[in-house]
Amino acid sequence: MNKTLSGKLKKLLFISSAILLFGSANAAAIKESVSGKAVDDATIAAGKTLFEGKCQSCHAINNKLVGPALKDVHKRRTYDWLTKWIRNNEALRKSGDKDAIAVFEANNKAVMSAFTDLKDDEVAALVMYIEDASAGGGVAVPVAGGATDVVAAPVDPQVVSKVNWVLIFLFLLVGVILFMIVKIIDQVSTIRGKDVIKWNDINAIIFLIFMIVGFIVCVWEFYVHGKLVLPEAATEHGRKLDQMFDITLFFTGFVFVVTEFLLFWFAYKYRGRKGKKAFFYSHNNKIEALWTLIPAVVLTVLVIGGLKTWRGITNNPERDKFNVEVFGYQFGWTARYPGDDGKLGKSNWNLISNDNLLGVAIKDRAENLIPVLEQDIKDLEKLKKELPEKLEELKTTLGGLVGEERKVHLDKIAEIENGTAKSDLEKTISNRTIQINRIKVSLETENAKAFYDNTGLDDIIVNNEIHIPVNKTVTFKFRGRDVLHSAYIPMFRTQINVVPGLATEVVFKAIETTKDKKEKLKKPDFEYWLICAKICGAAHFNMKLKIVVDTEADYKKWISSQEGAFTKKAEAPAEEVIKKDTTQKTLVIN
Amino acid sequence: MSQTATHNANAHGHDDHGHHHKENFFTKYVFSQDHKMISKQFLITGIIMGCLGMIMSILFRLQLAWPDSSFPILETLLGSKWAPGGKLDASFYMGLVTIxxxxxxxxxxxxxxxxxFSNLLIPLQVGARDMASPFMNMLSYWFFLASSVVLTISVFIESGPASGGWTIYPPLSALPKAMPGSGAGMTLWLVAMVLFIGSALLGGINYITTVLNMxxxxxxxxxMPLTIWAFFFTAILGLLSFPVLLGGSLLLIFDRSFGTSFYLSDIFLNGEGALANSGGSPILFQHLFWFLGHPEVYIIxxxxxGITSEIIAVNARKPIFGYTAMVISIIGIxxxxxxxxxxxxxxxxxxxxxxxxFMVFTLIIAVPSxxxxxNYLATLWRGNIQFTPGMMFAIGLVSFFISGGLTGIFLGNAAIDxxxxxxxxxxAHFHLVMGCAAIFGMMAGIYHWYPRLYGRTMNKTLGYMHFWLTFISAYMVFFPMHFIGLAGVPRRYYQFSVLPEFGVWDDVNVLITMAAILGAAAQLLFLYNFFSSIFFGKKSEQNPWKANTLEWTAPVERIHGNWPGAIPTVxxxxxxxxxxxxxxxxxxxxVPDKGNEESIAHSQTAPVTPEKTNSPEVVHFSALLLRWLGLRNA
Amino acid sequence: MSTDSSATVSTTRTWSGGRSPFDVSYGKLMMWIFLLSDAFTFSSLLVGYGAVRFSYPAPEPLVEKIAPMSHVSHEFVDEMQHIGAFSEKHWPSPDLVFNHFPFLHGIHLPLMFVSLMTFILIFSSVTMVLAVEAGHRMDKKKVGVYMFYTILGGLAFLGCQAWEWTQFITEGATLSHNPFGPAHFAALFFMVTGFHGFHVFSGVVLNVIAYISAKNGVYEKRGHYEMIEKVGLYWHFVDLVWVFVFTFFYLI
Amino acid sequence: MHTDNSNEYVPETYVPHVESQGTKEIWRTLTILGILTVVDIVLYFAMPLTGFRNVVFILLGIIKAYYIVASFMHMKHEKVDLAACILVPIILVFGLIAGLLYEGNFWLAS
Structure with missing residues (x-):
């Protein structure tokens, strides 16, 4: 990182606020944990990994994102409560836990995902990491500032506000001085009857200086910041795209220099002088034609180049050879690999549930979902019936409450009284009914066999990182479930929106493994990332998924170490059988 | 003249008000139907809204520059909900960006x-006493004001303002549960926009009619001066593109409130499917939106x-180079x-x-630009340039238009995009080419036509300071952003923390924010200059810049009807x-032709005499269409 | 020289200023421009409809399978769903959806009612244009009579539309649900015909105002009946839009 | 138009005098529109559901639109410049139509 002018300015003006204590301590900052487990760096590190994979898209330690800031959460709640909440917050809420409901209400009723498959150790590690981070500690993993980083408590407000006042004062002072100067110049000009300053000449000269300095700064920018732009593309088409970029940069750069130069040079050269008369010259059709044609020709070149490149990228003949599904949601990414059968199972958003977050078409899961939903409807109906009683209760407990609590209480009363509570419940019930119907239809109609074809059973679902083999054309199939996201992989030069209801895809061939790129760039912590580039909500800035490009051998090793998502807990022999069946089937088909 | 002048109350039965003899405060300043007063109302409302927009940009620039610092003043100003502990809330950040x-x-x-400027200049420069329908003109302003008020209110409601970006792409904007701002804030945004479209249509119909008929x-x-050509086509663009947004918004309103699903499908949100909705397509909205959205860029x-063309010609003391080419370019664009x-x-x-x-057409549009x-450069060439503040801003506009326009060639190329x-x-691209450039055009217009608006001139010295500070700070803000973008940082990010590589831009962000604050401070100079000059500015002569156009032939005193005597002939x-x-x-x-003027320039110089009537006119598709459509000539 | 050229300019060509190039008053020009703009609003809705429509397979030609039509609403729909004429998968054939006629329940009369509506609108357009013509002759009485018929036509059309909506809704169609096929079919139907109906309604209101003014002799005093022409332009535009709504919703 | 010392704005009040052209054309247009609508209905039952039939309907619609605009809305009798100014911008809709229908097809395919 270069300490540029701006860096110095930053130091100069915000000395006090710049005292940011980046967590760098190696040792853990806590002695004991509420989880009762022994504190050690390895556990904390494991907790951090878990946090990054599962929590950080919605939570930060110090900031409120979608969910609340997690600093000192272990002091606010019991460990037992935390475990329950993390595993299945919805169940906890339904059990009538007051705290759980309060948290839910306080966060815009945003539903947190359930993590039912977290093991005890994992929950403990997660909590330990949060404790450690709250206490200002941190494992020695360098991460640039921000949500996941362990930032010290905000700077003492007193200091900051003093700095601000000083700044404002300085600011005003400069303003007043400038204003005085202007007034003096004006006064003198009025007295003398003509301008003291020859504005025409001065401005012309400043324009010239601005041009010279501007060009110098431009070159400096290209030299300094130009180095910080994306390194060479790691995909085949990316290289072509970069080439196209360079060609465009060449032409536009040339035009930029020439026209800006002429603009400021003319401004300087032909500044107005007394007694001079401009050259009366109103048109010249030949010149017009010339400078219509030249840009047209240049643009034709660019258009043809662009058309070829674009077509090459979007019309890749090798698409669908190797598919990976990437699933975008608020606020994270999940990927799904075809299992041994080489086919991605079908999916439908109606099947999404706590144990099937991608809505993969698995027959028994779909069947099991129906009673769950039916139970839900029953619960909701009960809630609906109890609304008048609840209103009474709320009204009786209202007395004595003050401040924020009273406001929440009043809101709730209002919600029931004006019928929104009821209509919300009814909407949910109707949605559930629709969902049940759709699932039933999908199970019963003739297409059911084709839809629940069990190809999804052995699919592999990964949350943390995607691995892909090098030098092989890969198709990423994108699917979303809530709002638009944009799957942007800067290093691969690929981007496509994730559109709920519309299948989108990118096809590319990575030509450099992560390892090679690390060595080439001499950055040991370099990774390929998939990030979100389309505004999608509060934590939009925080959605990422690591992509690892492996050699063919490494990839094989990795993929074979992964378990099928629906065969993982394959204690039940029935599923084993099904799995075997499917493999046989695919064999036959193949 | 073959026209029969009869006194009718016009189509909408209100123009009888043109006859009022006594004006009180309300008819003069508030419910005025005089285009010059309406122009001032638009300008001042615009300036106030501009200040709001600028303050918002400073707020979110603070967050970007010092993402880990706390500014207690923010908590005081915005409350603990939107700036807990003096740090901007992520949802509110999105809201600020959107608004x-x-x-x-x-x-x-x-x-x-x-x-x-359409209001001010169209009647004055084409030589009309007022807009075709002054009443509708007034209505246009009041719709605009109502819309501004609704949008401003939406910033302060409890659940926060609309926060899906100004393009309000569904499903984010269609699902009230997707984020806090997609609730009531979004509804108010849509209401504001419907009102705004009403204003734009009422205004646009008026501008077009006035230019054609009056x-x-x-x-x-x-x-016609190039300003009028520009306003004319701007009005046409607005008239034809805003209705499409209206259609799109209507569908969105129904999606939000009445259970349709034009833009929605496969939604599972907040632990629950919005399951009644299926089969729609968010892409449909994008098409309808950008059918407005892109012309909107040129509306801006x-x-x-147009303003720049006029000001550069006046202050370079040269005819604008290639008038016809300029007009054809406007039409082409x-x-x-x-x-x-x-x-x-x-x-x-x-x-x-x-x-x-789309790529092919997009790159073609670079040619007329x-x-x-x-042509601007050729106009400056061998001129006798008078650097009035207006001229400075006009030159600044050309500079921005070049810098920002060229990067459009990258973005128009689908592959690079x-x-x-x-x-x-x-x-960076659109702030330079339609943000800064258009603001500079607006500033140029304000400095140039201020004498026409208020009969006084703005302070020159302050004007120069305003220009240089703004010009330099604008480049400082937006030039480095190109590099941030080339490093792959997506826009609308609350902080640059998602990838470690992005950390290197923290310093640059500080620089940009400093420059933005500087730029905002420069606007304080402008505000002071603008408002104080209304009352204390130097009295201006009738034609301070020695310009040729008609508006300078009318006296500065406020007359409803513009010219005390007959309307001048051109x-x-x-x-x-x-x-x-x-x-x-x-x-x-x-000034009539001397009769023996050497016609170096254009047929435009010569008066229209009966002999010359056969010369083709610029807008003359009639002849072509006559044959093409087979309609008979009237 | 000066007086000379001023005389020449004013009589020169269409576009040289000092006169309306189109020989119309500004009010009429404004109405035209407004209608152009409004045409774009309708276009956006209809084009949106087109895009959605194109994203579903075309209706299946099953007409021959529907023999004697027992049109008691729900049974009919069930039957159609059973034979596959209505399913969420493809766009329904409009003649199976809009095949009712008031007082003639149980008879399969595709297109008849909407044709009636079309004719009502065309006739009201004709009376409108007759009112305009009477206005040209400064015939106050005739203007009144024809305007009255036009208003009647407009109200009749609105009534028909109300009946059709009621029928459609009682058969189970809402903005989010449609027993005949994709929910979009119903939603877009309500949107587009609703927006058109809203225009008809405003047209009727304008017509009523113009009618009263004409009765009161406002236009006679003014010396011309241009207001009737302007209102007429709007009314014909509503008719024009209906031509396309009819074509795209009911025929195709 | 304006007296020299008047500061009051009077809106342009020019209204061209239009002579009545009789009712013959109106009845003729009504007949044509009526016949075209009947043709529509007949074709609906007579022709098989094909793309060609849709094209015919659209063409008939455009012809009807022509008669409404030209005759009822008086466009035929206006100056050709007005007709051009109002009709030419309609071309821009075709871009939207082409684009969105193409897109609709794309959604169907995917």
Missing amino acids: HGTIMVFFVLTAGLSGT RTKGMSMNR ILPAL AFLSFIVWGHHMFVTGMNPLLGLV AVKTF IQLHDTYFVV YRWPYDYSHPDYEDDFVLQT
């Missing part, structure tokens, strides 16, 4: 810019270019702007084959600056 964009695009650069004697289309920049909307959607899931078509730029779409590169085009046959370096449009 900043909305305000700047629609309220400042559409209504504030073209509303102000030009004074001798003001043929090819003698064309008036600025206006036409092409309707068939390039898809370049905003190359990677949004649009059919890639359509991308090819280039022609305009070259894959990498640059929705990154800071885009932010004998020449407006760009006879430094004409060799005249001693002065300007010849008013109302």
Whole structure:
């Protein structure tokens, strides 16, 4: 990182606020944990990994994102409560836990995902990491500032506000001085009857200086910041795209220099002088034609180049050879690999549930979902019936409450009284009914066999990182479930929106493994990332998924170490059988 | 004249008010139907909205520059919900970005810019007593004001303002549960926009009618100043594109509130499927939105270019170079702007084959833009440039238009757009080419026509300081952003923490924010200058810049009807600056031809005489269409 | 020289200023421009409809399978769903959806009612244009009579539309649900015909105002009946839009 | 138009005098529109559901639109410049139509 002018300015003006204590301590900052487990760096590190994979898209330690800031959460709640909440917050809420409901209400009723498959150790590690981070500690993993980083408590407000006042004062002072100067110049000009300053000449000269300095700064920018732009593309088409970029940069750069130069040079050269008369010259059709044609020709070149490149990228003949599904949601990414059968199972958003977050078409899961939903409807109906009683209760407990609590209480009363509570419940019930119907239809109609074809059973679902083999054309199939996201992989030069209801895809061939790129760039912590580039909500800035490009051998090793998502807990022999069946089937088909 | 003048209350039964003899405070300043007063109302509302937008940008720039610091003053100002502990909330950050964009695009650069100057200049420069329908003109302002008020209120409601970006892409904007701002804030945003569309249509119909129907004697289309050409086509663009947004918004309103699913499908949100909704397509909205959205860009920049054409010609004391080419460019840009909307959607899931078509048209649009730029340069060449504050801003506009326009060639190329779409590169591009350039056009117009508005001039010294500070700070803000974008940082990020590589831009962000604060401070100079000059500015002569156009032939005193006597007759085009046959370096449009003038320039110089009537006019598709449509001639 | 050229300019060509190039008053020009703009609003809705429509397979030609039509609403729909004429998968054939006629329940009369509506609108357009013509002759009485018929036609059309909506809704169609096929079919139907109906309604209101003014002799005093022409332009535009709504919703 | 010392704005009040052209054309247009609508209905039952039939319907619609605009809305009798100014911008809709229908097809395919 270069300490540029701006860096110095930053130091100069915000000395006090710049005292940011980046967590760098190696040792853990806590002695004991509420989880009762022994504190050690390895556990904390494991907790951090878990946090990054599962929590950080919605939570930060110090900031409120979608969910609340997690600093000192272990002091606010019991460990037992935390475990329950993390595993299945919805169940906890339904059990009538007051705290759980309060948290839910306080966060815009945003539903947190359930993590039912977290093991005890994992929950403990997660909590330990949060404790450690709250206490200002941190494992020695360098991460640039921000949500996941362990930032010290905000700077003492007193200091900051003093700095601000000083700044404002300085600011005003400069303003007043400038204003005085202007007034003096004006006064003198009025007295003398003509301008003291020859504005025409001065401005012309400043324009010239601005041009010279501007060009110098431009070159400096290209030299300094130009180095910080994306390194060479790691995909085949990316290289072509970069080439196209360079060609465009060449032409536009040339035009930029020439026209800006002429603009400021003319401004300087032909500044107005007394007694001079401009050259009366109103048109010249030949010149017009010339400078219509030249840009047209240049643009034709660019258009043809662009058309070829674009077509090459979007019309890749090798698409669908190797598919990976990437699933975008608020606020994270999940990927799904075809299992041994080489086919991605079908999916439908109606099947999404706590144990099937991608809505993969698995027959028994779909069947099991129906009673769950039916139970839900029953619960909701009960809630609906109890609304008048609840209103009474709320009204009786209202007395004595003050401040924020009273406001929440009043809101709730209002919600029931004006019928929104009821209509919300009814909407949910109707949605559930629709969902049940759709699932039933999908199970019963003739297409059911084709839809629940069990190809999804052995699919592999990964949350943390995607691995892909090098030098092989890969198709990423994108699917979303809530709002638009944009799957942007800067290093691969690929981007496509994730559109709920519309299948989108990118096809590319990575030509450099992560390892090679690390060595080439001499950055040991370099990774390929998939990030979100389309505004999608509060934590939009925080959605990422690591992509690892492996050699063919490494990839094989990795993929074979992964378990099928629906065969993982394959204690039940029935599923084993099904799995075997499917493999046989695919064999036959193949 | 063959026209029969009869006194009718006009189509809408209200224009009888033109006859009022006594004016009280309300009829003069509030419910005025005088186009000059309405112009001032647009301008001042626009400036106020501009200040709001600017303050918002400073707020979120603070967050970007010092993401880990706390500014207690923010908590005092915004409350603990939106700035807990003096740190901007992520949702509110999105809201600020959204409302900043909305305000700047629609309220400042559409209504504030073209509303102000179309109102002021169209009647004055074409030689009309007022707009065709002063009542509708007033209504247009009141719709605009109502819309501004609704949008401003939406910032302060409890659940927060709309926060899905100014493009309000569904499903984010269609699902109230998707984020806090998608609730009541979004509803108010849509209400504001419907009101705004009403305002734009009422205004646009008026502008077009006035230009077509109410030009004074001798003001043929090819003698109109380029400002009028620009406003004319701006109005046409607005008239034809805003209705499409209206259609799109209606569908969105129904999706939000009445259970339809035009834009929704496969939604599972907040632990629950919005399951009644299926089968829609978010892409549909994007098409409808950008069918407005792209012409909207030209609605913003064309008036600025028109103003610049006028000011550069006046202050270079030279005729604008290539008047006809300039007009053709405006027409070309206006036409092409309707068939390039898809370049905003190359990677949004649009059919890639359509991308090819849109790419071709998009890059073609660079040609007329280039022609305009070259013509500006040619106008400056061998001029006698007077650096009035207006002229400074006009030159600044040309500079921005070049810098920002060229990066458009990258973005218009579908292939390169894959990498640059929705990154800071885009932010840099459009802020330069339609943000800064258009603001500079607006500033140029304000400084230039201030004497016409208020009869006084703005302080020159402050004007120069304002210009230089703004010019330099604007480049400092937006030039580095190109590099941030090239490093792959997406826009609308609350902080640059998602990838470790992005950390290197923290310093640059500080620099940009400093520059932005500097730029904002420079606007304080402008505000002071503007408002104090209304009362204390130096009294101006009638034609302070020695310009040729008609507005300077009308007295400065406020007269409803513009000219005390008969409307002047026009004998020449407006760009006879430094004409060799005249001693002065300007010849008013109302000066008759000497009869033996050497016609170096244009047919425009010569008066329209019966012999000359066969010469083709610029707008003359009639002859072509006659044959083409087979309609009979009247 | 000056007086000379001023005389020449004012009589020169269409576009040289000092006169309306189109020989129309500004009010009429404004109405035209407004209608152009409004045409774009309708276009956006209809084009949106087109895009959605194109994203579903075309209706299946099953007409021959529907023999004697027992049109008691729910049974009919069930039957159609059973034979596959109505399913969420493809766009329904409009003649199976809009095949009712008031007082003639149970008879399959595709297109008849909507044709009636079309004719009502065309006739009201004719009376409108007759009112305009009477206005040209400064015939106050005739203007009144024809305006009255036009208003009657407009109200009749609105009534028909109300009946059709009621029928459609009682058969189970809402903005989010449609027993005949994709929910979009119903939603877009309500949107587009609703928006058109809203225009008809405003047209009727304008007509009523113009009618009262004409009765009161406002236009006679003014010396011309241009207001009737302007209102007429709007009314014909509503008719024009209906031509396309009819074509795209009911025929195709 | 304006007296020299008047500061009051009077809106342009020019209204061209239009002579009545009789009712013959109106009845003729009504007949044509009526016949075309009947043709529509007949074709609906007579022709098989094909793309060609849709094209015929659209063409008939455009012809009807022509008669409404030209005759009822008086466009035929206006100056050709007005007709051009109002009709030419309609071209821009075709871009939207082409683009969106193409897109609709794309959604169907995917």
